[in-house]
Amino acid sequence: MSALTDEVKDPASPVALWLRSTFPDHKEIQKSFRVAAGPQQLLMPATVAPGTQGAAIDWWLRMLADGAVTLRLPLGGLMKRPGPWGEAGLELLSELGGIRAKVDRPVVGPLTPGQFADRNDEWWARVCYALALMGELFRAPVENSRLMSLSESSRAADLLALANDAEVADLIAMRDLARQRLLPSLPAGPVASGMTFDGSKDLNADADLIAGGMLVDFKAGQGGQPRADGTRAASLARSDLDQLLGYTLLDYSDRFGLHTVAIYLARFGYLGAWPLNELCTQLAGRPIDLTHLRAEFAEVLRGPLRTHWNQRSR
Known part of the structure; x- marks a missing residue:
């Protein structure tokens, strides 16, 4: 469809x-x-990946307004396109919402942003970028995805490291502007x-x-x-x-x-x-x-x- x-x-x-x-x-x-x-x-920094950055700020804006954000899209991406990024992605989703098994298929609950109020801006930006990358698995081929740099032994921390510093700063700036406007x-x-x-x-x-x-x-x-x-x-x-x-x-x-x-x-x-x-x-x-x-x-x-x-x- x-x-x-x-x-x-x-x-x-x-x-x-x-x-x-x-x-x-x-x-x-x-x-x-x-x-x-x-x-x-x-302005968009030159080193930003525009598509992924747009999806990442979408996630952060949702979290600003919604106290229970569904994570079905990134989970769906991991299930649709299994790869070496799978364990890192499931680990991160587990940390964010809690994954439970259901008929041998993981099901993720909603992310409740208030549970992570003590986390700093960089962590939030990197989480949103990681969710965007996993969501892209559901909608597009992965040949040029940064997820390709991960291995079977990669962990959630490696997934969070995929956003570059310019992207993190740009996401924080867009978040700050959204709080005002x-x-x-x-x-x-x-x-x-x-x-x-x-x-x-x-x-x-x-x-x-x-x-x-x-x-x-x-x-x-x-x-x-x-x-x-x-x-x-x-x-x-x-x-x-x-x-x-x-x-x-x-x-x-x-x-x-x-x-x-x-x-x-x-x-x-x-x-x-x-x-x-x-x-x-x-x-x-x-x-x-x-x-x-x-x-x-x-x-x-x-x-x-x-x-x-x-x-x-x-």
């Missing part, structure tokens, strides 16, 4: 085609977002992170954070192309909007009671938030019925998308 993040980036996908025909009016929202985000606050802006109410939706059985999707009915997607990219003076403006790709719409529509039963969707730019310290009905109405250029659109989206996933998958696999 494919993932929402992949389908919205594929212009030939029935998911992208349906979303862009149903919600065509995106340019004004993109323009307003770029202006409101302001200047980039944190993100946390005070989250609405009160139930918090969940890494959650899946009713429709995740039709299309793989797990969101970063839902707090008090606001769904927040984290982005740690640098923004648009550099200007002459080296600065960058924020960017909001059409696929970013489609990702927010996809999460919303995959919540078939409205289990999460979403009323707002948002993107937090970790290097800009900017939370761009839209009331859900207003955003959908503006993007569609007409009043919308969210219940009807969720049902229609499910039909796309169960019909045209599956046909598309079968054609791609031939």
Whole structure:
């Protein structure tokens, strides 16, 4: 099964085609977002691995807001792609959440950040980076992964050492900025992170954070192309909007009671938030019925998308 993040980036996908025909009016929202985000606050160091770094700060931001963070993705990565990193990864997950055996398959409980309040910033940064590396095993080949440098005798400490000093400092800086700019802006109410939706059985999707009915997607990219003076403006790709719409529509039963969707730019310290009905109405250029659109989206996933998958696999 494919993932929402992949389908919205594929212009030939029935998911992208349906979303862009149903919600065509995106340019004004993109323009307003770029202006409101302001200047980039944190530059990405040259020695940072951007993809892994983005996943690592996702983990840390979840831990700032959620008191019980699921670790099923890194465990799933270890189970999907066994290798010399396995023992080190299981040791770390055991230390963080406690692994128990269930039908000869390890199951990991949630990470409770409050249990590790005495740990320093460097430890937290390295833990988040290690979780990101293990999560990548679930989603991508490992040929270029730093996990390849580990051996059967490697321990959790070796796994934690894989983040370089620049990455650690960069993660701490993004965490500090989020404490100032993100946390005070989250609405009160139930918090969940890494959650899946009713429709995740039709299309793989797990969101970063839902707090008090606001769904927040984290982005740690640098923004648009550099200007002459080296600065960058924020960017909001059409696929970013489609990702927010996809999460919303995959919540078939409205289990999460979403009323707002948002993107937090970790290097800009900017939370761009839209009331859900207003955003959908503006993007569609007409009043919308969210219940009807969720049902229609499910039909796309169960019909045209599956046909598309079968054609791609031939």
